[in-house]
Amino acid sequence: MQRDKFFRxxxxxxxxxxxxxxxxxxxxxxxxxxNLRVNTKTNKIIGVEPRYDWPxxxxxMCPKGVTAYQQTNHDDRILKPLIRDDASLKGTxxxxxxxxxxxxxxxxxxxxxxxxxxxxxxxxxxxxxxSMTNEKCYLTGKFARVALGTRYIDYNGRFCMSSAAxxxxxxxxxxxxxxxxxxxxxxxxxxxxxxxxxAECHPTSMFRVWHVQERGGYLIVAxxxxxxxxxxxxxxxxxxxxxxxxxxxxxxxxxxxxxYADEEFVANHTNGFEETKELVKxxxxxxxxxxxxxxxxxxxxxxxxxxxxxxxVVMFARGIEQQHKGVxxxxxxxxxxxxxxxxxxxxxxVATFTGQGNGQGGRExxxxxxxxxxxxxxxxxxxxxxxxxxxxxxxxxxxxPGVSAYEMFELMEQKTIRGLYLLCSNPxxxxxxxxxxxxxLKGLDFMVCADFYLSESAEFADVILPSVxxxxxxxxxxxxxxxxxxxxxxxxxxxxxxxDWQMQVELAxxxxxxxxxxxxKTAKDVADEFRLASKGGYADYxxxxxxxxxxxxxxxxxxxxxxxxxxPHMFLDKKFYHPDGKAKICALxxxxxxxxxxxxxxxxxxxxxxxxxxxxxxxxxxxxxxxxMCPEPYVELHPETxxxxxxxxxxxxxxFTRRGEAIYKVKITEAIRKDTVFVPYHFGHEQSINLLxxxxxxxxxxxxEFKACAAQMxxxxxxxxx
Amino acid sequence: MQKxxxxxxxxxxxxxxxxxxxxxxxxxxxxNRNYVYDVNPLKDRQTMPLMCLHCVNPACxxxxxxxxxxxxxxxxxLSALVEKCIGCQNCTIACPYGIPKxxxxxxLMYKCDLCIDRTKDNIPxxxxxxxxxxxxxxxxxxxxxxxxxxxxxxxxxxxxxxxYLEGETxxxxxxxxxxxxxxxxx
Numbered sequence: 001m002q003r004d005k006f007f008r009x010x011x012x013x014x015x016x017x018x019x020x021x022x023x024x025x026x027x028x029x030x031x032x033x034x035n036l037r038v039n040t041k042t043n044k045i046i047g048v049e050p051r052y053d054w055p056x057x058x059x060x061m062c063p064k065g066v067t068a069y070q071q072t073n074h075d076d077r078i079l080k081p082l083i084r085d086d087a088s089l090k091g092t093x094x095x096x097x098x099x100x101x102x103x104x105x106x107x108x109x110x111x112x113x114x115x116x117x118x119x120x121x122x123x124x125x126x127x128x129x130x131s132m133t134n135e136k137c138y139l140t141g142k143f144a145r146v147a148l149g150t151r152y153i154d155y156n157g158r159f160c161m162s163s164a165a166x167x168x169x170x171x172x173x174x175x176x177x178x179x180x181x182x183x184x185x186x187x188x189x190x191x192x193x194x195x196x197x198x199a200e201c202h203p204t205s206m207f208r209v210w211h212v213q214e215r216g217g218y219l220i221v222a223x224x225x226x227x228x229x230x231x232x233x234x235x236x237x238x239x240x241x242x243x244x245x246x247x248x249x250x251x252x253x254x255x256x257x258x259x260y261a262d263e264e265f266v267a268n269h270t271n272g273f274e275e276t277k278e279l280v281k282x283x284x285x286x287x288x289x290x291x292x293x294x295x296x297x298x299x300x301x302x303x304x305x306x307x308x309x310x311x312x313v314v315m316f317a318r319g320i321e322q323q324h325k326g327v328x329x330x331x332x333x334x335x336x337x338x339x340x341x342x343x344x345x346x347x348x349x350v351a352t353f354t355g356q357g358n359g360q361g362g363r364e365x366x367x368x369x370x371x372x373x374x375x376x377x378x379x380x381x382x383x384x385x386x387x388x389x390x391x392x393x394x395x396x397x398x399x400x401p402g403v404s405a406y407e408m409f410e411l412m413e414q415k416t417i418r419g420l421y422l423l424c425s426n427p428x429x430x431x432x433x434x435x436x437x438x439x440x441l442k443g444l445d446f447m448v449c450a451d452f453y454l455s456e457s458a459e460f461a462d463v464i465l466p467s468v469x470x471x472x473x474x475x476x477x478x479x480x481x482x483x484x485x486x487x488x489x490x491x492x493x494x495x496x497x498x499x500d501w502q503m504q505v506e507l508a509x510x511x512x513x514x515x516x517x518x519x520x521k522t523a524k525d526v527a528d529e530f531r532l533a534s535k536g537g538y539a540d541y542x543x544x545x546x547x548x549x550x551x552x553x554x555x556x557x558x559x560x561x562x563x564x565x566x567x568p569h570m571f572l573d574k575k576f577y578h579p580d581g582k583a584k585i586c587a588l589x590x591x592x593x594x595x596x597x598x599x600x601x602x603x604x605x606x607x608x609x610x611x612x613x614x615x616x617x618x619x620x621x622x623x624x625x626x627x628x629m630c631p632e633p634y635v636e637l638h639p640e641t642x643x644x645x646x647x648x649x650x651x652x653x654x655x656f657t658r659r660g661e662a663i664y665k666v667k668i669t670e671a672i673r674k675d676t677v678f679v680p681y682h683f684g685h686e687q688s689i690n691l692l693x694x695x696x697x698x699x700x701x702x703x704x705e706f707k708a709c710a711a712q713m714x715x716x717x718x719x720x721x722x
Numbered sequence: 723m724q725k726x727x728x729x730x731x732x733x734x735x736x737x738x739x740x741x742x743x744x745x746x747x748x749x750x751x752x753x754n755r756n757y758v759y760d761v762n763p764l765k766d767r768q769t770m771p772l773m774c775l776h777c778v779n780p781a782c783x784x785x786x787x788x789x790x791x792x793x794x795x796x797x798x799x800l801s802a803l804v805e806k807c808i809g810c811q812n813c814t815i816a817c818p819y820g821i822p823k824x825x826x827x828x829x830l831m832y833k834c835d836l837c838i839d840r841t842k843d844n845i846p847x848x849x850x851x852x853x854x855x856x857x858x859x860x861x862x863x864x865x866x867x868x869x870x871x872x873x874x875x876x877x878x879x880x881x882x883x884x885x886y887l888e889g890e891t892x893x894x895x896x897x898x899x900x901x902x903x904x905x906x907x908x
Binding site (some may be wrong): 010012059060205228231 | 735736739741845851852853854904905
């Protein structure tokens with residue numbers, strides 16, 4: 001067990017008639033350790049107690065984590081399957097009636113069969129998510145391909161982690177979100193953090209971030225807004241939204257020009273240096289400043305600090321990834337570590353702040369349109385053969401690759417896809433260009449949604465299946481470090497709710513595919529099959545048994561067999577995962593955002609998060625404490641921008657783009673660029689900022705550009721009340 | 723060794739996890755008893771927690787005509803005893819930090835008791851347990867002394883460590899500015 005300087009031996013408070021179930025938070029990739037307090041008489045979860053001995057977070061939790069337990073026995077839980085007979089009510093909460101599981105399964109099987117008989121196997125689709133266990137993510141991929149036999153499966157990681165995955169695969173040949181454990185972070189000498197509102201989105205990283213500064217180390221933050229972490233940064237690179245690639249190239253150029261390149265490392269362990277060196281030459285501090293809006297002296301200073309630092313970690317998040325060049329941004333910032341050789345040793349490396357709880361594990365095991373378990377490719381015949389052996393099907397039966405999340409909505413609109421099985425996601429809030437997406441959902445012939453609350457997306461469903469919260473099932477999750485951890489069951493499912501894996505097994509039986517699924521009777525059964533299916537892949541989980549996870553406080557993949565303790569630090573042997581063992585330094589020409597400001601739409605709109613809400617807000621908007629703290633979205637404006645539009649604090653403004661509009665309350669702050677406006681995205685219906693965002697997709701990751709588009713606004717004249 | 727609550731204002735990110743956690747303490751009836759303020763609203767995102775400092779000679783207790791506010795042997799200034807509190811609100815006026823809250827329905831004051839069911843056994847209070855930034859910490863006197871030396875700064879511009887604010891307090895505070903005196907590694 002690793003113990004760092006923040007560890008304190010603390011006994012938990014134990015109340016009479018209570019037991020503590022150790023587990024992790026339901027929300028973000030930090031997966032903070034927590035104990036759920038369970039009343040031993042009612043067997044219900046009644047509260048939370050810190051898990052002081054969890055090595056990553058030491059009992060620390062953000063307000064979402066502290067109140068997470070309130071989801072389980074919440075009044076809004078769906079307790080029985082719901083069926084809506086009147087399709088004209090789609091897009092509303094109306095018309096649902098309670099039904100038995102039998103009736104719901106029968107209806108789904110009947111409609112799915114009808115659709116596939118009339119329009120072919122691929123008329124059905126599965127849209128999934130990664131806020132659930134590896135076991136569920138794994139089985140969802142198998143469910144789509146073996147039970148439904150469709151090629152169309154994809155997941156909400158396309159709106160979250162796919163650019164990081166693409167960038168890491170290109171640079172390193174492997175996609176593990178962090179090359180080093182989080183317990184290293186406070187010991188590094190320089191943190192270069194780009195496009196991460198860490199204090200609000202991954203708050204429990206902050207005690208380590210601040211400790212770097214307390215030790216005399218440096219913090220560099222690149223963000224269009226002066227977020228709480230940027231407020232304390234040694235250098236705040238306040239760039240225009242969507243210009244990260246220029247900034248990264250500019251800094252790389254200075255690192256090379258000023259002699260910070262590690263020639264030995266570059267020569268022996270990388271490819272692509274010369275070409276990249278040539279390309280970034282153009283990005284002088286002045287030219288970079290012109291493109292990004294960051295003062296040249298700040299760029300020079302940031303490069304100097306990163307270059308001089310004995311150890312440094314480059315970190316980033318959705319700010320750089322949710323762009324139509326997200327993959328290039330990831331590789332460009334990763335270039336900094338590769339050129340200076342600050343990687344492949346403790347206290348130095350590259351990491352992304354994974355958004356969803358299982359954003360790492362959930363993308364590795366076959367929910368992505370072109371991937372199979374263990375990070376195998378569905379286009380690689382050898383990989384297909386390996387997985388087919390575990391699944392018991394022939395390679396001919398394996399569907400072809402499908403399309404990405406947003407592109408599935410396009411196929412729905414074109415009627416190529418007519419049926420949808422949605423789980424663990426709320427794309428009616430989280431997808432871009434929502435007017436289009438909501439219309440696509442409404443036009444479906446038949447839609448099933450599995451959720452534990454009636455989400456905005458569930459409002460489009462014909463059948464809603466009640467799933468369980470994270471606290472009513474068990475399984476593994478892979479946190480943002482690449483550490484496989486165990487979620488434990490604290491209470492029995494309430495009402496008639498069931499875990500997703502169980503629904504899929506039962507539904508597969510209804511669809512006549514029981515022989516591939518019926519042996520999976522417990523979460524552990526799914527776990528054992530899943531470990532086997534990942535065996536031999538890049539993301540090898542075979543040796544990560546539940547016992548080992550418990551004994552070691554988690555297991556870092558790859559973990560190939562029973563004896564392998566796992567891999568906390570990647571590339572310690574300086575071997576990367578490309579066939580020649582070398583990493584790739586990428587020469588990446590700059591591209592501006594897909595939609596640049598113009599006379600008609602002169603503002604840059606960027607979107608993001610607040611500390612009180614998680615993703616689409618389907619969970620956190622129902623928790624009283626969190627709702628009270630942030631009940632509605634707002635638009636952040638610089639006072640000079642507000643003055644130009646004659647707008648005052650808390651007045652209402654109509655914000656609009658080429659795609660949609662919404663009305664928001666104005667929040668004035670000097671902590672944002674004058675050319676940029678910001679709106680948090682956690683809200684539904686007419687409050688969704690994604691009505692306005694652009695679906696310009698990254699060519700590799702198919703990530704939409706949530707972070708930059710052109711917008712305009714006007715004051716909403718309030719009617720005078722007599 | 724009995725530990726103390728220690729507050730490092732520089733670290734606060736305004737997540738208000740301490741408020742959420744306060745509602746989770748056994749005796750707190752789901753109501754939080756602490757505060758987090760925006761220091762410069764409309765300007766930047768600086769925030770600061772305002773917690774009961776558990777004064778050695780607490781004005782709230784002194785002002786209470788019913789002697790409802792007891793001081794625990796650990797130094798924690800407890801919430802008013804329900805059976806003694808007469809709802810006069812003297813304490814809310816007397817406290818220099820505006821800590822005691824008043825429940826108008828029950829006609830009772832309530833305040834931070836430093837999670838006495840935890841801290842009596844030296845278990846950190848909920849706010850300091852969860853604080854993601856180490857703004858709130860639960861430390862020994864020795865650890866607090868080290869902090870003060872590390873961050874001691876009185877250079878005419880910044881004063882970060884004060885012996886106490888308004889009278890001696892059991893909770894120790896470092897004001898913003900601690901990094902001004904840090905020696906950089908390189």
